[in-house]
Amino acid sequence: MKTPNDPGTIDLMTGRLLLGYARVSTDAQELAGQRDELHAAGCTRIYAEKITGTQRNRPELARLLDHLRPGDVVTVTRLDRLARSTRDLLDIAERIQEAGAGLRSLAEPWADTTTPAGRMVLTMFAGLAEFERTLIIDRTRTGREAAKAKGVKFGPRPTLSADQAAHARRLIDQEGHTVKEVADLLGVHRSTLYRALEKKETTQ
Structure with missing residues (x-):
C-alpha cells in the first residue's frame, strides 16, 4: 500500500521514477485538472504550487529538482507550467539533465528529453537562445556607440540638480539646518546630499 511519504511511482518497464510538477498562477485557479492529467500519465x-510563473522563488519546483535521481522523469502538463521563458526552460532542463533525469511535457511531446529527438530539439532551442542573446548584445553595443557619437552621456543621473545642491548649502550654512533635516526635506539619503554638496564645491 502506498504511504503519504512514498516518493513516487516507478515505471515497471523502465525502472524510472515518475514525478509530476503542477502550477497555477493565482488562488482563483485550481490544480485539480493538472493533477488528474499527471496521475493519468x-x-x-x-x-504542486500556486504561484505566478514570473517569480523566481518556486519552492516546490526547487524541492523537485533537489530530490531528482538518475533515471527519474519530470512530467508537466505544459511547458509554461514549468518555465517563465525559453531561457528559464533551458536552465531547468539543464539541471534535470545534470541529475541524470529526463523531462517530458504531455502537451508538447517534442519536448521529451528521454528520447533522442526531444534532446535534439532542446539543443536547437539552446542554440537559438544563445544566438538571440548575441544579437541583443550586438544591437545594444551598436546603439550605445551611435548615441555616444552624438554626445549622449551614459551613467546614473545625479539625484540632485545644481540648484538643489545650492539651496541645500544655503539651508545648512545660513539657516543652520542639519544635513539630515535637509536630506529629509529634499527626499534623498544623506550620502546623496553629501555627494551633491562635494560635487558643487569642486565645480566652483
Missing part, C-alpha cells in the same frame, strides 16, 4: 508523486 503515471505520476503519483506530484509537486
Whole structure:
C-alpha cells in the first residue's frame, strides 16, 4: 500500500521514477485538472504550487529538482507550467539533465528529453537562445556607440540638480539646518546630499 511519504511511482518497464510538477498562477485557479492529467500519465508523486510563473522563488519546483535521481522523469502538463521563458526552460532542463533525469511535457511531446529527438530539439532551442542573446548584445553595443557619437552621456543621473545642491548649502550654512533635516526635506539619503554638496564645491 502506498504511504503519504512514498516518493513516487516507478515505471515497471523502465525502472524510472515518475514525478509530476503542477502550477497555477493565482488562488482563483485550481490544480485539480493538472493533477488528474499527471496521475493519468503515471505520476503519483506530484509537486504542486500556486504561484505566478514570473517569480523566481518556486519552492516546490526547487524541492523537485533537489530530490531528482538518475533515471527519474519530470512530467508537466505544459511547458509554461514549468518555465517563465525559453531561457528559464533551458536552465531547468539543464539541471534535470545534470541529475541524470529526463523531462517530458504531455502537451508538447517534442519536448521529451528521454528520447533522442526531444534532446535534439532542446539543443536547437539552446542554440537559438544563445544566438538571440548575441544579437541583443550586438544591437545594444551598436546603439550605445551611435548615441555616444552624438554626445549622449551614459551613467546614473545625479539625484540632485545644481540648484538643489545650492539651496541645500544655503539651508545648512545660513539657516543652520542639519544635513539630515535637509536630506529629509529634499527626499534623498544623506550620502546623496553629501555627494551633491562635494560635487558643487569642486565645480566652483
